[in-house]
Amino acid sequence: MERRFFCSKCANVFDVTIPENACSVMEMRCPACNSQQVSVAPPWAPLGSGLNIFTGDEWAYECGECKFQFRLSIPKSPDENKLRKCPKCHCNNLKSITCSNALPLYCG
Ligand SMILES: [Zn+2]
Ligand SMILES: [Zn+2]
Numbered sequence: 349m350e351r352r353f354f355c356s357k358c359a360n361v362f363d364v365t366i367p368e369n370a371c372s373v374m375e376m377r378c379p380a381c382n383s384q385q386v387s388v389a390p391p392w393a394p395l396g397s398g399l400n401i402f403t404g405d406e407w408a409y410e411c412g413e414c415k416f417q418f419r420l421s422i423p424k425s426p427d428e429n430k431l432r433k434c435p436k437c438h439c440n441n442l443k444s445i446t447c448s449n450a451l452p453l454y455c456g
Contacts, residue, residue: 354389357381361395409434412441 350365355378362379376386406419411434423429433440 352389352391352393352395353378353386354393355381355383356385356387357383361389361393363395408445409442410445411437411439412443413437413439417445 349368350363352361352363353376354361358378358381360378360380364376375384377384378386407422408417408419409432410417414434414437416434416436418435420432423432431440432442434442
């Protein structure tokens, strides 16, 4: 079984294969910086370091049309994320704003 994890120290996102007969919680370490400050990331989180798009329990967005910036709760799926619209001009040309020292709280 493969789970996706996130390092809160270097913002690395990585996959770990967990054996099915694991009887206790494995000691998890980030392969990039060897930190133990890792948490479970949503399976569709982007792989690789430096792609920290998690901002607590909210994501920050910027509208591509009117440049309005706002926050919404973390979407439950990529589809929900795609359906989101700018509260000001109602276009759906949104992008997530990268935040460097944020933690992922969403876990599913
Ligand atoms: Zn790390
Ligand atoms: Zn807008």
